[in-house]
Structures are given as C-alpha cells and as structure tokens.
Amino acid sequence: MKKGDKIVLMTVLALLVVSFLSVIIYRISYKGKALNAKIIQNQKVLVEVDLEKIDEPKEWMVKGEEGHYNIIRVEKGRIRFIEANCPDLVCVHTGWLSQPGDIAVCMPHNVLVKIEGEKEELDEISY
Amino acid sequence: MNKTKKMFFLSLLVGMAVVIHIIEGQIPVLFPGVKLGLANIISLFALLVLGWKEALVIVVLRTIISSIYGGGFSVFLFSIVGGLLSNIVMIILYKFFKDGISISSISVCGAIFHNIGQLFVAAVYIQDFKIYIYLPVLLISGVITGFFVGVSVKFLCYHFKDMFAKERRRDDL
The missing domain is CATH 1.20.5 (Single alpha-helices involved in coiled-coils or other helix-helix interfaces)
Known part of the structure; x- marks a missing residue:
C-alpha cells in the first residue's frame, strides 16, 4: 500500500x-413526528396526506408532459411509487417509505414523495 | 501512435463505453440509484494510456450518445456532471500524485465523486438537499465498485502493455 x-x-x-x-x-x-407525506411535482405540492389517517389503500396517478406518469400508492402508515414509465425506475425500486424523513425521487419526471414531520411552514422560509 | 490510429482507437473506446453503459443499466442492483460504474473502466484506461484530454472526450461523447439511446435531458445533465466531476478528480490525482497512489484508489475517488456530483444535481433539480440521506449507501457502493474497476483497469493495462510497446517500436523505426 x-x-x-x-x-x-x-x-x-x-x-x-x-x-x-x-x-x-x-x-x-x-x-416521533407525524407521518405527513407530500407528493411534489415540479417543486409544487400536489397532495399532502397524513399516513396514519389512511384506512383504505389509495392510488394517485401523477401525469407529466409527453405522456409521463407515475402511480403512487398509499396504505396505512406507508407510501410508495408502484409504477412509472421513466427509463431508470429508481423511484419504484426505492420501495415503501414509512419513516419520517424518507424520500423517493423520480428524476426524469421531476416527481418526489417525501415524508415530513408535522405540517410546518418552515419549509418556505428555509429554502 | 499517429493521428488516424489514435482517432480510431478513441472511437472504439467510446463505442465500448456506450455499450457497457447501456448493458449495465439493465443489471439489477441492491439499492436504487446504485450503479456498477463499469463504463469508468474505459475512462480510466483512456486516462492511463492516452491522456487526460482523450479521457474527457470519451466521457462527454459517451454521455451524449447513451442519453440519446435512453433517457432525456435530465438524465443527460445527471450523468454528465457526475462523469465530468469524477474524471476531473481522477485526472488531478493521476497527474499530480501518480507515484504515491494506486490505480484502485484513483478509481475509488472517481466513483465517490461521481456519486456526490449526481446527488448534487439531483438536490438542485428537485430543490431538496434531503436527498443526501442516500450518501452513505452510495459511498459504500462507490468504494466497492471503484475498487473492482481499478483492478480491471490494472489487468487491462497489463495486457495492453505489449501492444503499446510494439506500437512505440514501430514509431521509432
């Protein structure tokens, strides 16, 4: 060496x-903070849900330009990308997010899902 | 090596790098976002036997061509920043610390900076630096794949040594 x-x-x-x-x-x-999930497309928050208050599984389809789509599934206490037509599928392979602070990103479509603590206004100030 | 031969060799290397890049995209990996970085074998090999300008040419051409085949502008941006950063780091290490550092270490540094650069682009793109929670996983994978790439390049250089020796003898005649 x-x-x-x-x-x-x-x-x-x-x-x-x-x-x-x-x-x-x-x-x-x-x-210990609340499981507050956000679905963000092009830096805009599309959906904001409290994962603990979800009883029935729910799915969202996030549509982008040129036929791009990502399907996001929510169950009690967890959220994930289940389907997308991006080339690398990193978002789908990330799997379930269930901890505060977890983040899954689809770079080609500029869609991300993240779990944050409480609903806070701090984000707008810090960025 | 004369100009035509060099250009021919360079285009062969670019072709190989593109093929490796596309094939390695199909190989499943343990964690999302982790890549084997096998195309780095070609860049590092070019840096060792041809020079730093050729290595940069190869990485730029490889990125452009492979993002035409798969992915769009964001993928291109993503891989060119990582590729250039990793190549610049490897070039600096090789040019200034050649005697005190092994090829594997150079390639490990290249792999790590590739990941840091990609995460940086991703963080700017989605405007959220929390994506850096992936850094530990990517660091570990960078060390492993970088070491493997370094060993491969060492083998490659060893087998190409004869060819380049012959080439030089022919040029001298």
Missing part, C-alpha cells in the same frame, strides 16, 4: 463516518 492509498482510505473512512452520523442525527430529529 502506497502513501496516497492510506490518505485516500482515511478520507473515505472519515467521510463515511460523518455521513452515517448525520443520517442518524437526521433520523433522530424526525423521530
């Missing part, structure tokens, strides 16, 4: 530890 390899290894390890810690802190800061 050369000297540069050791430096790279240390930097990567440090980066890993920092990123893991920040994710843990992020999870803790969201813990």
